[in-house]
Amino acid sequence: MISISGAILEIKNLVTSFKIRGEYYAAVDGVSLSIHPNEVFAIVGESGCGKSALALSILQLHKGSATKVEGVIEYKGRNLLAMRDDELNGVRGKEIGMIFQDPLTALNPLMKIGAQIEESLSVHTDMNAAQKSERAHELLTSVGMERPNLVYSQYPHELSGGMRQRAMIAIALVCRPSLVIADEPTTALDVTIQAQILDLLRQLQRESQSSVILITHDLSVVAEMAHRVAVMYAGQIVEIAEVGELFHNPKHPYTRSLLASNPSLESTGEGLLHVIKGMVPSLDRMPRQGCRFAPRMPWISPEAHESSPVYHTVAPGHEVLCGCYEHFRFE
Amino acid sequence: MALLSVEDLKVYFPIKGGIFARTLDYVRAVDSVSFDIEPGQTVGLIGESGSGKSTTGRAIVGLSKITAGKISFDGEDITKYVGKNRSSYRRGVQMIFQDAYSSLDPKRRVLDLVAEPLRNFEKLTKAEERRRVDELLEIVGLGPENAIKYPHEFSGGQRQRIGIARAVALKPRLIIADEPVSALDLSVQAQVLNYLKHIQQEFKLAYLFISHDLGVVKYMCDHLLIMHRGRFVERGGRADIYENPTHIYTKQLIAAIPDPDPEKKDDSMARRARINQEYETLKTMHYDPNGRVYDLRAVSDTHSVALPE
Amino acid sequence: MWKTVIRRLLILIPQLVVLSLFIFFIAQYMPGDALTGKSVDPNADPQRLEELRQQWGFYDPWYVKYVRWVGNIFKGDLGRSYTHQVPVTQVISDRAGNTFWLGLMTVFFQYLISIPLGILSGRYHDKIPDRAITLYSYVALAMPTVVACLLSIFTFSFGLKWFPFGGTISIEAYAAGGIQAFLSRIHHMILPALTVALISTTSITQFLRSEIVDYEQSDFVTTARSKGVPKRVIYSRHIFRNSMIPVSSFMGYSIVGVLTGAIFTESVFGYPGMGKLFIDSVFSRDYTVVNALIIFFAILTVLGTLLSDVIMSLVDPRLKVK
Numbered sequence: 001m002i003s004i005s006g007a008i009l010e011i012k013n014l015v016t017s018f019k020i021r022g023e024y025y026a027a028v029d030g031v032s033l034s035i036h037p038n039e040v041f042a043i044v045g046e047s048g049c050g051k052s053a054l055a056l057s058i059l060q061l062h063k064g065s066a067t068k069v070e071g072v073i074e075y076k077g078r079n080l081l082a083m084r085d086d087e088l089n090g091v092r093g094k095e096i097g098m099i100f101q102d103p104l105t106a107l108n109p110l111m112k113i114g115a116q117i118e119e120s121l122s123v124h125t126d127m128n129a130a131q132k133s134e135r136a137h138e139l140l141t142s143v144g145m146e147r148p149n150l151v152y153s154q155y156p157h158e159l160s161g162g163m164r165q166r167a168m169i170a171i172a173l174v175c176r177p178s179l180v181i182a183d184e185p186t187t188a189l190d191v192t193i194q195a196q197i198l199d200l201l202r203q204l205q206r207e208s209q210s211s212v213i214l215i216t217h218d219l220s221v222v223a224e225m226a227h228r229v230a231v232m233y234a235g236q237i238v239e240i241a242e243v244g245e246l247f248h249n250p251k252h253p254y255t256r257s258l259l260a261s262n263p264s265l266e267s268t269g270e271g272l273l274h275v276i277k278g279m280v281p282s283l284d285r286m287p288r289q290g291c292r293f294a295p296r297m298p299w300i301s302p303e304a305h306e307s308s309p310v311y312h313t314v315a316p317g318h319e320v321l322c323g324c325y326e327h328f329r330f331e
Numbered sequence: 332m333a334l335l336s337v338e339d340l341k342v343y344f345p346i347k348g349g350i351f352a353r354t355l356d357y358v359r360a361v362d363s364v365s366f367d368i369e370p371g372q373t374v375g376l377i378g379e380s381g382s383g384k385s386t387t388g389r390a391i392v393g394l395s396k397i398t399a400g401k402i403s404f405d406g407e408d409i410t411k412y413v414g415k416n417r418s419s420y421r422r423g424v425q426m427i428f429q430d431a432y433s434s435l436d437p438k439r440r441v442l443d444l445v446a447e448p449l450r451n452f453e454k455l456t457k458a459e460e461r462r463r464v465d466e467l468l469e470i471v472g473l474g475p476e477n478a479i480k481y482p483h484e485f486s487g488g489q490r491q492r493i494g495i496a497r498a499v500a501l502k503p504r505l506i507i508a509d510e511p512v513s514a515l516d517l518s519v520q521a522q523v524l525n526y527l528k529h530i531q532q533e534f535k536l537a538y539l540f541i542s543h544d545l546g547v548v549k550y551m552c553d554h555l556l557i558m559h560r561g562r563f564v565e566r567g568g569r570a571d572i573y574e575n576p577t578h579i580y581t582k583q584l585i586a587a588i589p590d591p592d593p594e595k596k597d598d599s600m601a602r603r604a605r606i607n608q609e610y611e612t613l614k615t616m617h618y619d620p621n622g623r624v625y626d627l628r629a630v631s632d633t634h635s636v637a638l639p640e
Numbered sequence: 641m642w643k644t645v646i647r648r649l650l651i652l653i654p655q656l657v658v659l660s661l662f663i664f665f666i667a668q669y670m671p672g673d674a675l676t677g678k679s680v681d682p683n684a685d686p687q688r689l690e691e692l693r694q695q696w697g698f699y700d701p702w703y704v705k706y707v708r709w710v711g712n713i714f715k716g717d718l719g720r721s722y723t724h725q726v727p728v729t730q731v732i733s734d735r736a737g738n739t740f741w742l743g744l745m746t747v748f749f750q751y752l753i754s755i756p757l758g759i760l761s762g763r764y765h766d767k768i769p770d771r772a773i774t775l776y777s778y779v780a781l782a783m784p785t786v787v788a789c790l791l792s793i794f795t796f797s798f799g800l801k802w803f804p805f806g807g808t809i810s811i812e813a814y815a816a817g818g819i820q821a822f823l824s825r826i827h828h829m830i831l832p833a834l835t836v837a838l839i840s841t842t843s844i845t846q847f848l849r850s851e852i853v854d855y856e857q858s859d860f861v862t863t864a865r866s867k868g869v870p871k872r873v874i875y876s877r878h879i880f881r882n883s884m885i886p887v888s889s890f891m892g893y894s895i896v897g898v899l900t901g902a903i904f905t906e907s908v909f910g911y912p913g914m915g916k917l918f919i920d921s922v923f924s925r926d927y928t929v930v931n932a933l934i935i936f937f938a939i940l941t942v943l944g945t946l947l948s949d950v951i952m953s954l955v956d957p958r959l960k961v962k
Contacts, residue, residue, distance in 0.1 A: 046516040061865055063857050086870065093867035105859035108878055109958055110885070119877075120867040155957045171867065190379040191543060195587035199600055217516065220546070220589035224596045243593040261521035264546030264591055272528065273521035273550070279486050280516075352647065 007034035008178055008211050009058070012072040016050070016057045018283065019066035025283040027053040029235035031071075035179065040205060040212045042226035042243070044219060046258075048280045050235040055183045055215045059092050075179070094124040097172030101184035103164035107156040113140075113167045114152035120174050139170040144200055162193035166200070173204065180205075183215045198224055220264055223247060228317070231255045234281060234292040241318035251320040253300070253328040254293050260330065274330065291322040299331050300324060332406050333367035334537050335391070335424070335505055340364050340400035342383070342390050360386040362561035362623075363400075368505060373531070373538040375552030377545065377584070383561040388507045388541045392426045404505075422452055425498040427491075429510035434494060435482040441468070441493055442478040448500045467496040470533065471526050488519030492526060499530055509541045524551060545588050549573060557581050562624035564617075567634035577636040579610050579617045644953075648946050655942065656935070663934050664706050667927040709931075719928035723921070728932045732914065738808055739906070739913030743898045745829050749837030750894060754844035755887070761845060762852025762883070763875060770849070777842040785839065785901060789908040792835040803831040806910025832909040836901060844890055851883035858882075885956050892948030896941050 014031045017024035028050040035041050045051045056062050057069045058080065073080045075095065080088060100106040108116060117136040121127050127135065133152075140148035143166040156164055165185065172180055182201065186194040202225060205212050214225055222229050223243065230240040231254065239252040250256045260274030278296045281287065287295065291305035309322035343357035361383045368374050378384035389395040391402060393414020402410045409420050425448075428434040435444055445464045449455060455463065465475040471492035482490055491511060498506055508527070512520040524547065530536060542548050548555065555572045557565040557580070564578040576582045586606045590599040617638070619625060627635040697705065712719060718728035761773040796802045804810065804827065813824030855861060856879060864878050902915030910916070914933060921929040953959040 046518060059866060061862050063862065089868040089870060091868070092865065093869075098863070098866035100859060100863060102859065106863045108860040108864070108882070110881055110956070111877075119864070119869060123868050123870070157958045168863075171863070191545065192379065192583055192587040195589070195603055198589070199603060202600065218589070219517070220591045223591045223593045224589040224599065226593075247591070247593050258517060261518050262546070262591070263521070263524060263550035264588070272525045275522040275525060276518035279488070279519075348643075 006037065008037050008076060009035040009213075010072070010074040011058075012074070014054065014057060014069070014071035014073065016053045016062075017068045017070075018053075019068075020284055023284075024068055025286070027235055027283055028057060029286075029288075031232075031235075031237055033230055033237065033240065035211050035213060037178070037211055038209045039227045040202075040214055040225050042214045042216060042222040042229040043232060044216055044222050044229060045232035046217055046280060048282070049232040051215045051217075051232050052183055054232070055098075055181050055213065058181060058213075059096055059098065060088060061092075061098070089123070093120045093177070094175045095177055096179045096181060097175070097177040099165075099168050099172045099180065099182040099185045102188045103161065103168045104156065104188075106168060107164060109156055112153050112155055113159070116167070117171050117174050120171065124175050135174065136170075139174050140167075142204070143167070143170045143173075144196075161189055162196060165189060165193075165197050169197075169200065169204070173208070176208065177210060179211045179213065181213045181215070184217070185214070186221065187217070194221075201225070219259065219262055231258070234286055236292060236321060238293065238321045239319070241315070245315060245318050249315070249318070251314055251318070251325045252293075252322075253297055253325060256328065256330075257296075291324055293322075294324070297324075297328065297331075300327055300329075304328075333403075334370045334372075334405065335368040335539075336401075336403040336406075337367070337387075337391065338365045338401040338403075340387065340390060340402070341398040342386050342395050343398040359561045360395075361390060364558070364561075364563055366556055366563075366566070368537050368539060370504065371531070371535050371537055372554060373540055373552045375548040375555045376539060376541045376558060377543065377548050377555060378558035379543055379584075382558045384541050384543075384558045385509055387558070388426070388509050388539060391539070392424055392507055394426075422501045423503050424505045424507065425501070425503040427494050427498050427506060427508045427511045429513050435490060437482050440479055440481055441473075444482070444493065445478075445497050445500060448497060452501055463500070467500055468493075470499070470530060471496045472522075486519070488515055488522055491515065491523050495523070495526060495530065499534060499536075502534055503536070505537045505539065507539045507541070510543070511540075512547060513542065513544065520547070527551070545584065557584065560622070560624055562637065563627055563635075564624050564637045565635065566627060567631075571631070571634040575634070577630065577634070578638070579606075579613050582606050583610055645946065645950065648942075648949075652939070652942050656938070659938050660710065660935060661706070663931050664709065665702075667931055668702060668705075713935075718932040721921075721926055721929050723924045723926045723929075728928050731917065731929055732932060732936065735912055735914045735917050738911065739899065739902055739915060741825070742829050742833060742906075742911060742913055743895060743902065745833040746836045746840075746898045747891070747894050749833050750841055750844065750898075751891075753837055754841035755848065755884075757841065758845040758848025758887070759852065759880060761849040762856075762879075765849065765853050773845065773849075777845055780839040781842045783839050785836065785904050786908055788839045789832070789835055789905055792831060793909070796831055804828055808912060828911070832905050832911055836898065836905050840897065840901070844887060844894070847890070848883055848887050851886060852879055855879045855882050885952070888955055889948045889952040891951055892944040892946065895947070896944035899940055899944075900937060 011034070012032050014028055015026050016028035017026045031050075031054060033041075043051045043054065053062075058073055060069060060080070062069075069081060071081065075091060080091065083091070107113075111119075114133065114136050117139060118132040121132045121135060125132075137148050137152060140151055145151045145163065145166060151159065151163065151167070156167070159167065169185075185201065186197050189197060198221065201212070212225075214221070216222060226243045228241065229243050229246050230237045231246070231252065232238065233254045239246065239250070239255045241249075246255065247259070250259055254276075257274055257276045261276065263273060276296055277298070281292075281295075286292065290307055291309050294300070294302070294305050304324040304327035306323050311319040311321055312323060312325070313319050340361055341359070341363055342361040343359055345354040346356045346358060347353065348355045364387065366374065376384045376387060386395050390397050391413070397410065397413065400410070401408060402413055404420050404423060412420055442461070442464055445467055446460050449460060449463060461478070464478055468475060468477055473489065473492060473496070477485075482493070485493065495511075511527070512523050515523060527538070528551070531538065538551070540548065540551050549569060553569060555567060555569065556563055557572065557578070559580045565572065565576065565581045572581065573585060576585045583606055586599070586603045590596065617625075619639070625637040625639050627637050628640075629635045693699065697708070700708075709719070716729065718732075720726065721728050721731045724731050757773050757776075761770045764770050793805065797805045808828050809821060809824045810828075813820045861874060861878055864874050869877075899914075902913055903918050904915070905911070906913045906915035907919045914936070917929065918933045921927075921933070
């Protein structure tokens with residue numbers, strides 16, 4: 001399933017910083033990872049861990065100018081971070097598509113769905129109006145719209161939440177990108193709609209053989225969707241593994257704590273859920289040295305942590321940050 | 332005797348239209364639902380957006396106007412007093428909201444927020460009040476030093492715990508919890524759920540736990556109500572609902588829960604496809620010709636399903 | 641949508657009844673009457689004046705006068721102007737056209753100036769063009785209408801002699817008629833229209849600016865950027881179009897603002913429209929005209945807000961449903 005050679009996207013030592021009161025603070029702090037062709041790669045973490053900042057960094061879509069992105073993001077061998085904005089526009093939407101969390105705000109309220117899908121085609125292809133319309137209809141059908149002709153000429157507010165997210169997916173896929181970045185694509189949706197959208201994403205990914213980066217806070221969604229997964233905490237990847245390996249053999253204290261606090265996994269109703277002590281540090285108070293998770297497991301002796309944590313390979317493709325995992329036990 | 336008894340509750344919202352804004356029709360947000368909550372019990376009310384689950388909870392505490400039906404508390408018909416300043420009911424039933432931030436006045440200190448219900452119903456000296464507030468904060472795991480802070484100085488989980496402290500201040504017997512952990516991260520959510528279980532034992536509380544999250548409900552509740560289109564489609568114990576879902580809507584809902592075991596992902600996708608197909612073929616059987624959910628019918632001692640006769 | 645329009649017009653009826661009573665009583669209790677103003681010959685025989693008061697029903701009980709007044713309005717008779725000695729409808733209709741065209745031109749200039757300024761200000765917010773425009777906006781906002789009008793008359797009419805001092809048309813052009821008359825009318829309107837427009841652009845400009853700045857941060861703009869849409873197109877297709885919606889709905893309010901503003905501008909510019917008529921009638925205590933004009937302005941205000949709502953529902957697809 002995983003081809004080690006020929007990554008489609010290679011992120012090396014990415015640092016994304018936001019300006020707060022005149023100073024830059026890294027929300028993504030030294031992340032390296034590679035995405036292979038035809039794989040679903042999940043990035044999971046709680047709010048403030050930097051997962052969305054990472055997703056937006058790839059195509060440099062941060063709002064406002066107070067953001068600094070450093071490092072290397074190589075897409076098919078070209079460094080996206082070294083490109084000018086107009087060069088990058090050639091990659092955005094054509095090579096890499098994006099799906100956002102809230103399809104209501106992510107769609108232009110004054111443009112019909114069809115026009116919003118065709119916009120990418122106008123930018124990236126020489127298709128004429130009839131060809132564009134045909135392609136848009138084709139997409140609307142393949143994302144499971146029951147009446148594609150009707151939806152084509154409707155406005156976003158006329159669609160239900162699930163249909164809007166299908167339209168969003170159609171927009172992301174219209175130019176047949178090799179990579180799709182989905183930032184919390186089902187968080188704003190009801191359970192049954194979430195299931196439909198996840199099934200659709202999986203089916204489309206299989207058909208198109210494209211790669212997907214799935215950003216989510218929901219471990220169950222990871223289990224259903226991903227081939228590989230990276231767990232983020234405080235701007236860093238603390239653990240990365242194949243999905244089966246991560247769920248059956250979690251190593252990092254944060255991953256283990258997160259799994260233990262999931263009520264869906266502890267479903268008998270007996271006993272209490274595991275609680276992670278303290279809280280995620282805010283950007284300007286984040287510890288920048290040593291193991292960043294250490295303050296949240298004070299019962300583990302300080303000697304267990306490395307002063308400059310490095311990645312440890314525990315199995316092929318399974319890496320854990322900081323040696324403390326060998327000494328971790330629940331309180 | 333049930334602590335809270337709801338009979339044939341209806342909450343209709345008028346649809347206005349025409350030149351004179353006459354009432355053309357009604358949105359039947361809650362359309363004749365009945366249920367009991369026993370002392371100390373946790374009843375889960377599950378539904379998707381627009382199902383009427385929140386309106387049901389809001390009607391019980393008087394935040395939505397009741398169109399018809401009867402609500403009894405401790406065996407006494409209190410329908411007329413819901414939402415009015417009637418102390419035994421007001422004290423006995425409290426509510427916790429999803430968004431703790433917007434339900435806490437940002438200009439007031441935690442001390443005042445938590446003490447507010449005490450001030451309304453009890454005459455306490457300043458010192459007694461402070462002692463009670465400190466006790467309440469202690470129960471939800473916040474130190475007394477937090478009493479002089481303002482809501483914005485807390486994280487989402489802490490704010491939700493302040494909301495809980497406020498709700499239990501008058502030692503209520505029933506708490507309506509409307510999506511209390513939906514806005515929270517997993518690790519924070521675990522903490523709030525634990526506190527909810529803890530204060531339940533401490534105060535012998537009953538909960539009406541309103542949520543769309545089937546994982547959380549499964550963990551919290553022993554008795555479940557599934558709501559759809561303003562009506563109950565199924566009612567039963569945890570095992571009845573999760574292992575033997577019978578109404579086609581419940582089946583779909585249960586099948587939609589993502590499976591936390593990565594090995595089973597293809598199974599669950601196939602199961603969902605099968606159940607969606609089943610839904611299409613069987614939906615005429617599970618809803619009356621107007622699309623209305625049938626009345627509940629007992630299929631076992633603990634389990635009822637909305638099926639035609 | 642037509643139902644909404646009709647409903648709004650029906651709501652107008654009770655509003656007008658209350659308003660008419662209000663106006664009626666204010667007019668009743670104002671000191672003096674049409675026969676005490678300056679327009680009456682000071683040598684007139686007081687007894688003759690008293691007879692006229694009797695004859696014109698000045699001493700009837702208030703409800704008789706009110707019913708008579710309202711009844712006449714329904715017959716299209718707003719009464720006679722005491723000073724002009726012609727029906728009020730005629731006095732007003734003579735001037736209404738002037739005010740209408742002047743108002744239209746003012747609103748046209750207002751939008752012509754404020755939309756580019758707002759776009760420039762929002763597109764380059766917190767940069768030099770924006771700062772300059774904001775400075776201009778504050779000066780314009782602080783400038784009293786009368787002062788601005790006098791300044792522009794002093795500069796452009798008295799100093800540079802580009803525009804006439806007042807009136808609607810020159811005598812020669814009136815005599816010549818045709819295209820010459822038309823051009824002369826335009827020439828007379830430009831200075832008052834432009835002056836008022838220049839000092840009243842602030843709200844539209846600043847409103848448009850803040851809409852643009854907000855929309856730059858919106859999620860659908862991020863979506864457009866993720867499609868690779870060039871910045872220029874993002875502004876024109878996504879940001880400006882969305883920002884124009886609330887601005888276009890300002891139109892109705894603008895019209896109302898300009899018409900009520902006409903009370904001052906027309907007087908200063910000596911432009912014979914309804915505004916000047918209003919002031920003149922107040923000074924000559926010609927209450928039949930004043931009352932009619934107040935009702936007229938009130939109806940215009942309601943129609944203006946209604947127009948804003950109609951424009952809004954025409955340009956925003958979200959409001960079209962139902």
